Amino acid sequence: MALITCDNITLSYDSRPIISDLSFVVSQGDYLCILGENGAGKSTLMKGILGLLKPTSGEIKYGDELVQSEIGYLPQQSDIQRDFPASVSEVVSSGCLNKCGIFPFLKKTQKETVKKNMDFLGITELSHKCYQDLSGGQQQRVLLARALCAAGKLIVLDEPVAGLDPVATNELYALIKTLNKKYNISVIMVSHDINGAINNATHILHLEHNDMFYGTVKEYITGEFSKKFLNINGGNNK
Amino acid sequence: MNIFSLMMSYPFMMRAVVVGILVSLCASMLGVCLVLRKLSMIGDGLSHVGFGALAIASVLGFSPLEITIPIVIAAAFLLLKLTESSKIKGDSAIAIISTGALALGVMIISVSGNGNADLNSYLFGSILAMSNTDMILSVVLSVVVLILFNVFYNKIFAVTFDEEFARATGINTELFNILIAVLTAVTIVIGMRMMGAMLISSLIIFPAISSMRIFKTFKPVTICSAILSVICFMIGITLSYIYATPTGASIVLVNIAALLIFFIIGKILKK
Ligand SMILES: Nc1ncnc2c1ncn2[C@@H]1O[C@H](COP(=O)(O)OP(=O)(O)OP(=O)(O)O)[C@@H](O)[C@H]1O
Ligand SMILES: [Mg+2]
Secondary structure (H helix, E strand, O other), X not given: OOOEEEEXXXXXXXXXXXXXXXXXXXXXXXXXXXXXXXXXXHHHHHHHHOOOOOOOEEEEXXXXXXXXXXXXXXXXXXXXXXXXXXXXXXXXXXXXXXXXXXXXOOOHHHHHXXXXXHHHOOOHHHOOOEHHHOOHHHHHHHHHHHHHHHOOOEEEEEOOOXXXXXXXXXXXHHHHHHHHHHOOOEEEEEOOOHHHHHHHOOEEEEEOOOOEEEEEHHHHHHOOOOHHHHHHOOOOOO | OHHHHHHHOOHHHXXXXXXXXXXXXXXXXXXXXXXXXXXXXHHHHHXXXXXXXXXXXXXXXXXXXXXXXXXXXXXXXXXXXXXXXXXXXHHHHHHHHHHHHXXXXXXXXXHOOOHHHHHHHHHHOOHHHOOHHHHHHHHHHHHHHHHHHHHOHHHHHHXXXXXXXXXXXXXXXXXXXXXXXXXXXXXXXXXXXXXXXXXXXXHHXXXXXXXXXXXXXXXXXXXXXXXXXXXXXXXXXXXXXXXXOOHXXXXXXXXXXXXXXXXXXXXXXXX
């Protein structure tokens, strides 16, 4: 059985459907990139997958013994309240709490995970700084580190490269690829970077207001649907 | 120091100080998460419900805490559900419930003929209100509140900082919302006798707001809030003893002074 099965789902806000009759599956080890214009409903779909928003029809099923506490999540930045007194290490540590069960404190291995992920994202020197005083890109790194701490079988990233500089972007793509290939963590990533998606993902879900595509990267590149988008971006399919 | 030992030689003062310190600690720590989640209205609503329940208890001749605590906890569940369902409607719903409970309480007390003295002490607090059993129950309950808050501190932070993330990654946010609501309800009921129904929510709001003027990360804000709250309480109750002023109001005024000082220090530090 697949890790996540979306079966004919409709997601709505206040009974206004944002996504209708969408079906796709994410299997263990998949790397799914979700593309689409602003307002197409990508973040809404993420919330559906994470169980934050109940589908008004259809069903989202978790398989392969996936449980909620094995999911890492990077929300789109605009979703976080900005004026919150929290230090970088407090925020990153909160990503490990889902592994604690009812035990209220972080275990030693979890503290090491926190340290490792902060090192990796180059925010160790910031660890005592206040989250609200950081630059947008630095905040993004903090939330990424938190998402990495929480990830077990699946990581869900909503526009992870937004606000990152080119070096950090490349490093992040490399990291996600490692997580995916080496640790067999499935990835669902929302992105506006169509080339990054084609070069890294195994599957593409492209949402447009009245149209959609779901399939492997190869099908996407060779198919009709992607023509106009690939041309805008200078074409990567030569 | 002389005044202080004189003050503590009165048993009722002793009781008020012990319970007051514990309530200040509980309220200020819970206050940090309530204020950050923009739920401080709930504190206000609960204290008014508590007033109504207290009025009923006194008319029916029950001991006040035992009746009031379950009613206020039930109200906490209700208010939490209302604010979750919709932010704007939730706001008015809280106002409806809290003014309703207030009106009911005032009505019950005046009809039962206990007079204005009772009304006054319920609304604005009285340090004479607490019996020995009340004190023991209050101490036990507030120690439980403090222990639960500190044990679940990390998860309370996670749920407060980003509830969606916490829920998405498998933390039982529902449980922690309920925990916070119950702890708040208990704290309010315990503190209400001394501070009064109209003033108790100040203990929740002021220390948290003051600390956030100076500190910018969660743990220091919580610790500062707790210490500040106890200091303000001690100054307030001592002043009220010396000048024979109402206790609750004195404590609130000291808290306002602290807020002003913290505000100015915060401004200076920023430069
Ligand atoms: N909380 C909400 N309540 C009501 N409508 C919402 C809410 N959040 C989003 N919407 C609506 O749902 C639609 C899809 O929004 P969504 O955030 O999913 O888009 P998106 O594809 O993630 O866009 P972007 O690329 O800008 O992040 C938009 O039209 C938006 O107005
Ligand atoms: Mg989005």
